[in-house]
Amino acid sequence: MKRRSTPVIRSERSRSPRRSGSRGFTLLELIAAVVILGIIAWVVLPRLSDGSLDAKRNACYMNKADIEVQTELWYRNKGSWPATNLSNVGADVEYFPDGLPTCPVDGTAYTLDGATHQVIGHDHPSS
Numbered sequence: 001m002k003r004r005s006t007p008v009i010r011s012e013r014s015r016s017p018r019r020s021g022s023r024g025f026t027l028l029e030l031i032a033a034v035v036i037l038g039i040i041a042w043v044v045l046p047r048l049s050d051g052s053l054d055a056k057r058n059a060c061y062m063n064k065a066d067i068e069v070q071t072e073l074w075y076r077n078k079g080s081w082p083a084t085n086l087s088n089v090g091a092d093v094e095y096f097p098d099g100l101p102t103c104p105v106d107g108t109a110y111t112l113d114g115a116t117h118q119v120i121g122h123d124h125p126s127s
Contacts, residue, residue, distance in 0.1 A: 053105075060105050
């Protein structure tokens, strides 16, 4: 006589919690993820803030160069140098259509040396 095999029924308790299809994370996994994100932030954030200051310094140098070129053009077109506070050349939209720029690092206005006709200051040493 042949024996019929009876199906084996397993209770839910006999199954492992990870194999039962649970979709949550353990506390240890969450702590590890937070620690890794903290380390990444600790490494990356200082570099981002330094990059921002470097970009502002570079923009200041470009502003200085643009102002010096525009003052040379003013001199060639008008026959005289612009005022040292740049009030006349800064107000002329032919030379500065968006207005006279200010220093992006410290927000101060640019001025010219009366003798050399170059922008004074704004040397912003790197840290």
